[in-house]
Amino acid sequence: MSGEVNIKRLAQELNISIATVSKALNDSYEISLKTKNRVLSLAKELNYTPNPAASNLRSNKTKTIAVIIPCIANNFFSLAIKGIEEIARKYGHHVLIYQTHEDTEMEMSFTNSLLNGRVDGILTSVSSNEYNSDYYRDLVKKIPLVFFDRVYESLDAFKITTDDYQISFTATEHLIKCGCLKIAYLYGLGNLPAGRARFSGYKDALNAHGISYDENLVLNYSEDEDVNLDNIKKLFQDQYPDALFSSIEEFIIPAYLACNYLQLQIPKDVKILSFSNMSSAKLLNPSLTTITQPAFEIGNEAAKCLFKILNKRGIDDDQNIVLKSSLIKRASTGC
Amino acid sequence: MSGEVNIKRLAQELNISIATVSKALNDSYEISLKTKNRVLSLAKELNYTPNPAASNLRSNKTKTIAVIIPCIANNFFSLAIKGIEEIARKYGHHVLIYQTHEDTEMEMSFTNSLLNGRVDGILTSVSSNEYNSDYYRDLVKKIPLVFFDRVYESLDAFKITTDDYQISFTATEHLIKCGCLKIAYLYGLGNLPAGRARFSGYKDALNAHGISYDENLVLNYSEDEDVNLDNIKKLFQDQYPDALFSSIEEFIIPAYLACNYLQLQIPKDVKILSFSNMSSAKLLNPSLTTITQPAFEIGNEAAKCLFKILNKRGIDDDQNIVLKSSLIKRASTGC
DNA sequence: TTTAATTACGTAAACGTTTTCGAATAACCC
DNA sequence: GGGTTATTCGAAAACGTTTACGTAATTAAA
Known part of the structure; x- marks a missing residue:
């Protein structure tokens, strides 16, 4: 009854050639409706699906x-x-x-x-x-x-x-309108266009509002979580920023933890804004202003x-x- | 120079048979070290990798x-x-x-x-x-x-x-020790063993501590987020639970939102505990007690x-x- | 009626591997 | 030196499809 079911088996049982079976399965115009139906129904009955390797080898398509x-x-x-x-x-x-x-x-x-x-x-x-x-x-x-x-x-x-530059500009402006003057930038994405665009949006927004850019307020991402936490703490202690603008989600947790550790109130002492797709952003303490990409x-x-x-x-x-x-x-x- | 590079091409350039090439590539004992090296180095030079479809078709292995x-x-x-x-x-x-x-x-x-x-x-x-x-x-x-x-x-x-039953029992006990008497259960995972085990752990822990199980405190998960939010609000208004024990992560956001909406203080008015792998659990307002699976x-x-x-x-x-x-x-x- | 076109199907080659089997040479044993 | 055994390789089949091409039967065009 069983035994591997392949195109040859279908052809035998229907008394037609394997070429016909193949064409029927691929809905070729060369095959009559009647034969197509016979093939399709037997294929369904036997639970037949074409062997992907064979198909791919011959047709050069892998799906x-x-x-x-x-x-x-x-x-x-x-x-x-x-x-x-x-x-x-x-x-x-x-x-x-x-x-x-x-x-x-x-x-x-x-x-x-x-x-x-x-x-x-x-x-x-x-x-x-x-x-x-x-x-x-x-x-x-x-x-x-x-x-x-x-x-x-x-x-x-x-x-x-996405419109990294524009949204980053807008977000920085939002911080400025909320009264921030020393906005630290948490830099991610290295040399990638997205990373540079977000950074440019930030700098240009500062500039447009007469705030001078200070490279001491820029912190680079480290793959080591603990290092990020330490760096943020240090940033607060050395530079006293009144806002953190994070270009990647990975800074959120260390940023909040650092604020907790240093007893900084968000948003009273420091405001935080981050690129993020975190679904729980609205539940953080306090809820996090985000740039959310689609x-x-x-x-x-x-x-x-x-x-x-x-x-x-x-x-x-x-x-x-x-x-x-x-x-x-x-x-x-x-x- | 180019032209698709396959096993035949390798064989031609090295003046050996394709069988030998294939065996050399697969490190067969039949092939001398010298030939193996010749094959491997040419393969590397030409950036050759075996065609997966052909290989799979013949060997019945897909990797x-x-x-x-x-x-x-x-x-x-x-x-x-x-x-x-x-x-x-x-x-x-x-x-x-x-x-x-x-x-x-x-x-x-x-x-x-x-x-x-x-x-x-x-x-x-x-x-x-x-x-x-x-x-x-x-x-x-x-x-x-x-x-x-x-x-x-x-x-x-x-x-x-995972040890769903045991950890669920333990978690429920923790709520009881924190003084909860009306612990609502947010039920997920349908009829799956994990769902039933978590539920049993909850019920058995109640029982072990002389708290009678009340089916009115059990809420079933809906795939519609809004429905979950409404249901949790209703649960609070009808049953006044002093704790929510959620068996799946998806209830967390509606649970917090419902508490906000009803002005219930966590953990003063109601305690919350949930199965979850959410990395931001520690940053929620307030931070969330979780059962975290490995x-x-x-x-x-x-x-x-x-x-x-x-x-x-x-x-x-x-x-x-x-x-x-x-x-x-x-x-x-x-x- | 003859011829051309259309329809429906079959034959067989091809895709690029792996693997069985056989063969050739070299090495070994007594 | 005859026979056995290792060692190293090649010829060819096989995996299950797709597809170019051929062909017979039917239909349409002339």
């Missing part, structure tokens, strides 16, 4: 895409993946996930392992630890690829990003873009899609 | 595993995936991710799509919406599979779980278990691994 991100345990990326998955399902594609942990070597190693036909295309959000655009300049010629959020600006490639939509758009490429449609479309983030004002900035 | 979970944008699952990925990398395997969104139909559909040789094995955390153990009873005979966290108890299969380790153990099966080792080992969760006492329970 699989890869997502390469720094870390999955991050609100932004897990939401983005959710957005990607939704589109992948719609197109019947499978999704491979790779985490680089911000390690450029790993990032390249994963990517290279996908170039032998394992996937049809790649969605990637690059690591912030090194800027190797040479590698990606070659890569985009080899495989359909869409960058999202963490992109390489100079590259002639498809990119989905993470799900970014994933969604990136995937849509990739499938456009895979289906050879709209390649002439604009290569850059920029989505808007939103500033959600809450108690941590006071006003 | 790929699948992870099927309800939702990736959930702290527990994203951490678990991180744990899974770590092991998968160690074994050089790729990881496919599927989200069921608690939809049993989707869950079965995804799973079925993996039975034609797309993956070597599956890690799954089942949906809570329906209890279809018949399906899984058949499934485990067809493909290597390990359940984690959300398992089917009765099944003769590999399962990685999510990363669960993923880790589940993956290890799967690779044991795939490598046909230790099949005689115990099929069930139970890890310990921890009760982290914070301000929301007061004492």
Whole structure:
């Protein structure tokens, strides 16, 4: 009764050739409706699905895409993946996930392992630890690829990003309007365009309001949580900032802890604002003013873009899609 | 110069047969060290990696595993995936991710799509919406599979779980010791063993301390956030509980919001305790007492278990691994 | 009626590996 | 030196599809 069910078996039981079966399954115009129905119903009865390896080997299509991100345990990326998955399902594609942990070597190693036909295309959000655009300049010629959020600006490639500069400017202005004059900047994302854009928005907003930029108020992110906590404490003790503007979510916890430790009242003594997709931002003590990126939509758009490429449609479309983030004002900035 | 590089090309350039190349690449004992080195170095030079589809088709090995979970944008699952990925990398395997969104139909559909040789094995955390153990009873005979966290108890299969009953008992006792007498239970996970175990721990702890169980204090989870919020408000207005014990993270935000809305002070008027892997639990207002599952380790153990099966080792080992969760006492329970 | 076009299906090659089996050479034993 | 055993490699089949091409039967066009 059983025994592996493959296309040959279907052909035998129906007394037709395997070519006919294959074409019927792929809804080819060469096959009559009658035969198609016979094939389909037997396939269903026997629970037949084509062997992916064989199909892929012959057709050079995998129905699989890869997502390469720094870390999955991050609100932004897990939401983005959710957005990607939704589109992948719609197109019947499978999704491979790779985490680089911000390690450029790993990032390249994963990517290279996908170039032998394992996937049809790649969605990637690059690591912030090194800027190797040479590698990606070659890569985009080899495989359909869409960058999202963490992109390489100079590259002639498809990119989905957000209005980092503008929203950062707006957010800084908000702090200024709330009366802050010494706004510390918690710097993340290294040399990536997103990191630089957020920083520029901050500096330009200061400048536009006649506040001089002070590099002593800028703190760089460390991958060691404890170091960040210590650095923030030190920042408070040395510079007495009246606000913290964090460019990444990872600073939130140490920032709040430092305030607790130093008995600083938020927002009375210091105001806090951060880029974040943390769902509990509204429940923090006090609730946190955030810049929230449309993470799900970014994933969604990136995937849509990739499938456009895979289906050879709209390649002439604009290569850059920029989505808007939103500033959600809450108690941590006071006003 | 270029042109697709495959095993035939390597063979030609080295003037040996493709069989020899293949064996050399797979480190076969039949091949001399000298030839192996020649092959390996040319492969490296040409950036050759075997075509996965061809390899898989012939060998019936995919070097790929699948992870099927309800939702990736959930702290527990994203951490678990991180744990899974770590092991998968160690074994050089790729990881496919599927989200069921608690939809049993989707869950079965995804799973079925993996039975034609797309993956070597599956890690799954089942949906809570329906209890279809018949399906899984058949499934485990067809493909290597390990359940984690959300398992089917009765099944003769590999399962990685946590001490839900015991930790739930302990947590309930903690609330009782803090003086609570009307502890409401926010019920999640439907009919799954984890859901029932957590509930039993709660009830048995009440019983052990001479507190009678009141079903009016039990609230069931709804997938609609607003409904949960309304239900919690209603619960407060009708039953005046002095504590909320939530069996899933999803109740936290509506619970806090309801308290805010009704001007109930935590922990003075009502104490809150919840299962959760939320990293910001310590920053909530007030900080939240949690039962935290070792999510990363669960993923880790589940993956290890799967690779044991795939490598046909230790099949005689115990099929069930139970890890310990921890009760982290914070301000929301007061004492 | 003849010819061309259309429809519906089959034959067989191809995709890039892995693996079985056989063969050739070298090494060893008595 | 005859026979056995290692060692090292190659020829060819196989994995389960897809697809270019051929062909027979039917239909349409002339």
